[in-house]
Amino acid sequence: MFLAQRLLQLTLLLLWAELLISGHLYVLAAIAIPAILLLSLQPHSLVRSHLNWITLVCLLGWTITAITKQENPTTWFTSLANLLWLMASLKLLESVQKRSPRSSALVLLLSIGLAGIFNQNLSASLLQGSCALLCIAALVALEAGPQPLASLLRRSLMLFAIVMPIVLTCFLLLPRLPALWSLPGSRASRTGLSEYLRPGELASLVQSHGMAARVRFSGPPPPPEQRYWRVLVHRQFDGYGWSQGPSLPLAKEQTIPDATILQQWLVEPSQLAWRPWSGHGLPNTTGLRINSGGGLWGGAPLRQRGSYGIVANAKGDDWRKLPPTATDLALPEGSNPRLEILGNSWRQQSTNPVRRLQLARNWFDSQPFNYTLDPGRLPRQSPLDAFLFDRQRGFCEHYAASFSALMRAAGVPARVVVGYQGGRWQQPLGTDTYLLLKNSDAHAWSEIWLPRRGWVEVDPTSWVVPNRVRHSLAASLNDSDRRLLEQRAPAWLQVLTNQWQGLDTRWQLWVMQFDSSAQERFLLPLLHGQRQWQGLIAVAAIGLGFTGAITLIASINHRQSQQDAARLALKDCLIPLAKLQIRPATGETLQQFCQRAAVAIPEQEQLIKCISLHYNSYRFDSNPSPTAQQLRRLRQQLRAIKAELWYYVRKQKDLA
Amino acid sequence: MTEQLQSAIHQLSQVLLGKEHQIRLAIACLLAKGHLLLEDLPGMGKTTLAEAMARCFGLHFHRVHFTSDLLPADLTGVAVLDSVSSQFQFQPGPMFCEVLLADEINRASPRTQSALLEAMANGRVSVDGCSHKLPHPFIVIASQNGLDQTGTSPLPESQLDRFLMRLSLGFPDRQAEAAMLSEQHLPLEALNTGLSAADLEAAQLSVSQQHTSTALINYVLDLVATSRLNANGLSPRAAKGLLKAAKAWAFLEGQSSVTPDHIQAIFSAVAEHRLDGGHRQNQPLSKSILEQVDGFR
Numbered sequence: 024m025f026l027a028q029r030l031l032q033l034t035l036l037l038l039w040a041e042l043l044i045s046g047h048l049y050v051l052a053a054i055a056i057p058a059i060l061l062l063s064l065q066p067h068s069l070v071r072s073h074l075n076w077i078t079l080v081c082l083l084g085w086t087i088t089a090i091t092k093q094e095n096p097t098t099w100f101t102s103l104a105n106l107l108w109l110m111a112s113l114k115l116l117e118s119v120q121k122r123s124p125r126s127s128a129l130v131l132l133l134s135i136g137l138a139g140i141f142n143q144n145l146s147a148s149l150l151q152g153s154c155a156l157l158c159i160a161a162l163v164a165l166e167a168g169p170q171p172l173a174s175l176l177r178r179s180l181m182l183f184a185i186v187m188p189i190v191l192t193c194f195l196l197l198p199r200l201p202a203l204w205s206l207p208g209s210r211a212s213r214t215g216l217s218e219y220l221r222p223g224e225l226a227s228l229v230q231s232h233g234m235a236a237r238v239r240f241s242g243p244p245p246p247p248e249q250r251y252w253r254v255l256v257h258r259q260f261d262g263y264g265w266s267q268g269p270s271l272p273l274a275k276e277q278t279i280p281d282a283t284i285l286q287q288w289l290v291e292p293s294q295l296a297w298r299p300w301s302g303h304g305l306p307n308t309t310g311l312r313i314n315s316g317g318g319l320w321g322g323a324p325l326r327q328r329g330s331y332g333i334v335a336n337a338k339g340d341d342w343r344k345l346p347p348t349a350t351d352l353a354l355p356e357g358s359n360p361r362l363e364i365l366g367n368s369w370r371q372q373s374t375n376p377v378r379r380l381q382l383a384r385n386w387f388d389s390q391p392f393n394y395t396l397d398p399g400r401l402p403r404q405s406p407l408d409a410f411l412f413d414r415q416r417g418f419c420e421h422y423a424a425s426f427s428a429l430m431r432a433a434g435v436p437a438r439v440v441v442g443y444q445g446g447r448w449q450q451p452l453g454t455d456t457y458l459l460l461k462n463s464d465a466h467a468w469s470e471i472w473l474p475r476r477g478w479v480e481v482d483p484t485s486w487v488v489p490n491r492v493r494h495s496l497a498a499s500l501n502d503s504d505r506r507l508l509e510q511r512a513p514a515w516l517q518v519l520t521n522q523w524q525g526l527d528t529r530w531q532l533w534v535m536q537f538d539s540s541a542q543e544r545f546l547l548p549l550l551h552g553q554r555q556w557q558g559l560i561a562v563a564a565i566g567l568g569f570t571g572a573i574t575l576i577a578s579i580n581h582r583q584s585q586q587d588a589a590r591l592a593l594k595d596c597l598i599p600l601a602k603l604q605i606r607p608a609t610g611e612t613l614q615q616f617c618q619r620a621a622v623a624i625p626e627q628e629q630l631i632k633c634i635s636l637h638y639n640s641y642r643f644d645s646n647p648s649p650t651a652q653q654l655r656r657l658r659q660q661l662r663a664i665k666a667e668l669w670y671y672v673r674k675q676k677d678l679a
Numbered sequence: 680m681t682e683q684l685q686s687a688i689h690q691l692s693q694v695l696l697g698k699e700h701q702i703r704l705a706i707a708c709l710l711a712k713g714h715l716l717l718e719d720l721p722g723m724g725k726t727t728l729a730e731a732m733a734r735c736f737g738l739h740f741h742r743v744h745f746t747s748d749l750l751p752a753d754l755t756g757v758a759v760l761d762s763v764s765s766q767f768q769f770q771p772g773p774m775f776c777e778v779l780l781a782d783e784i785n786r787a788s789p790r791t792q793s794a795l796l797e798a799m800a801n802g803r804v805s806v807d808g809c810s811h812k813l814p815h816p817f818i819v820i821a822s823q824n825g826l827d828q829t830g831t832s833p834l835p836e837s838q839l840d841r842f843l844m845r846l847s848l849g850f851p852d853r854q855a856e857a858a859m860l861s862e863q864h865l866p867l868e869a870l871n872t873g874l875s876a877a878d879l880e881a882a883q884l885s886v887s888q889q890h891t892s893t894a895l896i897n898y899v900l901d902l903v904a905t906s907r908l909n910a911n912g913l914s915p916r917a918a919k920g921l922l923k924a925a926k927a928w929a930f931l932e933g934q935s936s937v938t939p940d941h942i943q944a945i946f947s948a949v950a951e952h953r954l955d956g957g958h959r960q961n962q963p964l965s966k967s968i969l970e971q972v973d974g975f976r
Contacts, residue, residue: 591976610970612939642976644936646890 025122028174030161031115033130034154035059041150056110056225071436077574078113085109104137107327127164135502143327143535145527146420157182187573190310196546196561201537215293216465220257221264222401222410224439226418229463230396235443235530236290236299239457241283245301249355251468251480252299252460254442256316258350260431262358265424265439268350271315274341278307282307284332289531294324298331299442299460302480304339307332309540315469316438317342317478327407330536343477347436354431359407362425366432376435376473380481383429392422419484419491423467436472440480443467444491451525458522465548588654593638596661599630599668602674613638627671634664680882680932687735691864692799694731694924697855698785702844703731703931704948705820709784710880710886710927713843713920714799714819716784716834723848725822726782727867730863732820733778734870737878739814740778745787751794755804756811769806773800777876781821785831795819799841805807816879825959836911836956843920844945845952855915882930888928891937894976896922897940902946902971906954908927909964917953922947 032454057594111134114127135154139145154300160179164170167178215235217224236252244250259268280287292497298311300319306312308331312320320330354363367384393416402409409423410417417425423439431436444466446458484491535546550556597607605623607616617635621628641649641657649657680804681924688706692699705728708715715732717725726742733740743754756772773779782790798804799819804811821842824831840846851859858864899921906913932941949966954964 431842590975607975608970610972610974612943613939613976614940615943616975639938640936642894643892643893643938644890648893 026170026175027114027128027161027164028115030157030164031128031131031173032059032123034135034157034161035112035115035161036149037154037157038108038131038134038138039112041142041147041154059115073375078110079115081109091503104141107137108134120434125162125165126156128165132158143531144532145523148530148534156180156342161181165530172341175622181579182576185572186568189565189572192535192561192564192644194537194567195542196557196564197421198544198557198561216254216295218254218255218295218419219264219266219582220404220424220439220441220467223398225465225467225503226398226463227398229418233462234291234459234524235293235462236460237286237449237457238289238299238446238460239287239455239528241285241287244448249301250445250458251301251440251466251482252443252446253317253319253440254297254299254304255440255469256314256318257439257441258316260354260424260428263356263403265427267316271318272277273312273314276309276312282334282336285335286333287330287532288333289328289330289536290325292325292327296321296323296325298325298329299578300333302340303335304333307334313339313342315342315345317440319653326394328531328535330532344536345477351436351438352431352434354428359405361408361412361430362428365411365430366429366434369429369433377429377431380471380473383426383433383483384486387426387483391471392417392487394418394484394491412477420467422483422487423469426481427469427471429672430469430471435560438470439467440470441465441467441589446498451522457525457528472536497631544648589638589641589649589657592658592661593634596634596665602672625672627668630664630667634661637661637664680878680885681931682795683872683874683878684882684931690864690870690872691731691735692866694870695728695848696859697851698724698728698848699945701848702847704844706735706755706947707924707927707945708948709736709746709818710882710906711843711920711923712818712883712887713835713923714770714814714841714890715821716818716826716839716842716845717848718823718845719822719847719849721824723850725848726780728848729780729820729822729971731867731870733780734867735872735878738816738818738876738879740780741773741776742780742782743773743813744782745791747786747788749787749791751791752806754794755962757945758807758809760881761793769811769883770807773813774804775811775813776942777816777818779819781815781819783824784821785823785834787832789832789835792832792834796838809965810933816876816883829841833958836953837852839944839952840914840916842952843924843954844948863951865923876957885931886923886927889937890935891922891926893940895937895942897958898942898972898974898976902942902950904966906950906964909955910956913950913953917950921946921949937969943974945971 036056036059036302039059043056071409084463109132111130114130115124121254132155135151135158138154142148155475156176156179157181162174163178170178215233216228238252246261255267257265257267259266284307286301287297290298294515296319298319300306302317306319306602308323311331314320329527356363365386369379371377390411394399395416396418397413398410398417401407401414401421407428410421411425411429420439427437427439440451443460443462443464448456449459466484468480468484470478470480473479546557547554550560553563593613600606600620603624605620607613611619614635616630621631624631637657637660641653647652684706688699688702688845691702691706694702706713709732713792715729717728719790720724726864729743730740743749746786752772754772754774756770758767759764761768779798781795784795798817799812802813803815804813819842823834850856899918902921903913903915905919921942922937925937928941928945929935929937934941946969950965950968951963954968
């Protein structure tokens with residue numbers, strides 16, 4: 024009982040710790056963890072005596088929050104989950120001295136399952152697995168009585184192993200239900216690219232080290248100069264910042280015949296509906312479409328990690344040939360007058376867009392531009408003028424934005440592309456190498472329309488600091504800026520982190536992203552295309568798994584119960600004596616105990632002595648070993664004695 | 680048979696007043712075919728008990744007083760030249776008897792003590808490369824003084840392990856001592872139980888045929904395992920001895936089944952000298968082991 028409580032408390036602590044780490048309910052978790060620790064050390068504290076009131080306050084708080092936020096139905100699920108976590112904790116606190124920690128163990132198991140929906144990375148999954156293990160161990164402790172911790176955990180592991188075939192069958196064979204799996208997320212909005220590009224935005228974004236995406240290549244990876252991963256295409260310029268503008272038509276979703284996957288992407292959650300890609304090839308996942316601006320559209324913000332592949336296909340480059348529209352040339356008049364004058368001068372010098380591009384490059388080369396993470400704020404009025412002609416200190420978005428605006432002024436259609444550039448090459452042991460893109464790899468560049476060549480990528484940042492593209496961001500910064508980017512973690516920790524992320528990638532791609540299409544890819548070759556067998560095989564396998572598991576558990580229980588049925592019957596029979604505070608001491612034999620009990624209750628001496636007589640004769644007299652019939656008789660005898668003892672105990676209580 | 684044994688115990692306790700429990704244990708040791716070690720201060724009745732045990736079953740016994748200059752040959756016997764046949768003839772020593780009363784065994788040198796080892800374990804003696812079988816039954820009842828007495832050398836642990844039980848008699852209570860002083864006890868020579876060596880053998884056979892259940896064996900195994908957590912664990916021979924002694928105790932009680940109570944009754948006598956290695960502890964080690972192991976089986 025005591026051990027079970029401790030195990031459940033440990034489970035609860037781990038669960039809260041996970042919520043704390045993952046950023047869910049962090050305020051509540053920060054309160055709950057010390058509270059649970061305190062309560063487990065001091066069972067008779069003030070909190071427990073006022074638990075009813077605390078529960079009431081929590082419920083009221085939840086109700087108010089739920090009602091005030093009811094306009095957003097997706098938060099309902101999250102708030103219900105929160106309520107469950109809260110109630111599981113309160114239930115455990117309440118049941119420390121009372122009878123049924125069993126129900127709190129079950130509620131905790133449910134909470135662990137819920138936590139699994141919100142957090143799916145490898146470390147969270149491992150934590151949830153160990154939580155479930157502890158919970159089961161607590162249940163075993165409740166059912167089978169006190170045992171050493173190691174044997175409890177062993178039994179819990181054994182139960183896990185027994186149900187593993189069923190779990191595997193369900194995982195591999197059961198059809199995926201999309202509606203159930205795409206539960207609304209509750210992630211707080213993360214830092215990442217945003218839909219509106221204002222000057223200075225990326226400079227602050229690259230200072231956060233959050234992960235953005237991971238990409239594996241089937242062939243050789245592209246050289247550093249070509250590692251541009253586009254996400255957002257900004258076409259509308261309002262004189263200050265860039266936005267996407269009127270939405271562009273989407274290409275039809277295409278069924279891709281079997282083709283080699285060029286890139287396999289694993290993308291972290293973000294609030295954007297756009298996914299990173301290289302701009303070449305076609306996505307092989309349903310629901311992903313390319314728009315005419317060259318953006319990969321996923322339909323909705325990514326609430327959980329998503330994965331998709333890009334396959335080689337000539338049609339993937341179609342968007343580059345789509346001619347520009349008026350938006351691609353629009354420049355708010357008078358917003359940046361000096362910029363317009365410069366652009367106009369290029370327009371008058373040449374009619375050839377390529378020549379105009381050359382003029383722009385020459386101009387950028389001639390100016391003493393400074394590449395920095397700390398460009399300072401640009402004025403609201405004519406910001407690009409201030410950057411180009413006065414300050415000349417900026418980050419990539421400053422260069423991309425002003426270059427695109429200059430090209431528009433020079434009569435060349437241009438737009439700004441925001442995405443990632445470069446990335447770190449990760450080589451974890453035992454798994455494939457992959458490219459890790461972090462927020463610090465965020466980048467902005469330009470695209471201009473050249474007749475006959477279509478949309479061409481131009482990165483003005485690379486004119487100013489060639490190292491940015493060829494090496495890394497850090498290589499292109501001066502010392503004070505580099506300090507802003509510096510990682511504080513020591514080298515060995517970074518190596519470990521790399522390994523862990525590699526494992527995590529595997530876990531995501533193989534387990535968490537095993538959706539209906541992955542299932543189909545896995546199953547169809549096995550079934551030789553006969554899909555109708557899937558259901559039958561699933562049902563048969565699950566049935567077989569259940570039967571096997573139950574048989575296994577039953578046989579183990581049978582083996583143990585054969586030995587211990589008599590012990591259990593004896594234990595049961597002694598309960599009335601325990602009510603009178605007569606309990607066996609360790610080392611005491613049954614006969615000694617019965618003699619002691621008979622001295623304590625002289626009225627029942629004969630009856631009590633019968634216990635040891637019957638039991639000992641069953642246990643030690645039967646030659647060679649007791650039969651089932653003898654066991655039945657012993658049970659009857661002990662039950663009869665117990666009934667009489669109960670009667671006596673009740674009478675004593677009534678008299679008292 | 681049990682009644683006869685009970686009456687024998689009754690008579691024996693007339694000889695040795697106020698020591699019925701020790702007498703029972705000693706008889707149980709004999710029934711379990713074990714050797715007995717009596718340890719106490721001089722003058723507590725060790726030798727009397729030993730002799731009484733031998734007389735009780737009408738066994739042929741020799742009494743040897745162990746001294747520091749006693750040699751192995753003094754016990755086993757030697758081969759002497761027969762002048763008539765001009766051949767060496769083995770002259771059996773005092774060891775060739777049914778009960779060997781080894782008085783003050785720890786006064787002898789370790790060499791002599793170890794001469795007993797083979798005899799106690801295998802019931803035979805090897806002299807000059809020849810093996811001589813000892814009579815059956817062969818029981819050693821040894822007595823020894825406490826180790827703090829001068830001129831003693833402790834029995835090695837291998838020797839101790841061959842004694843099934845170690846008993847100490849302790850001071851008699853006032854009443855028993857008063858009866859003794861007023862000569863109310865039965866003289867040793869007057870002891871007549873009517874039991875014979877054949878009776879002893881029959882009883883030993885019945886004892887060895889007592890049924891022991893798996894639950895009981897598990898209890899013994901648990902006790903032994905718990906003892907092994909400390910320095911001097913109980914040997915497998917000790918485990919066997921525990922079971923044999925418990926069977927004998929149950930037989931003496933007239934019960935057909937052996938229960939943990941019987942194990943507990945003989946546990947300290949069988950286990951203590953193996954646990955403390957001959958050095959008595961203030962707190963009996965066997966007691967703490969019994970308290971650690973679940974007695975409900």
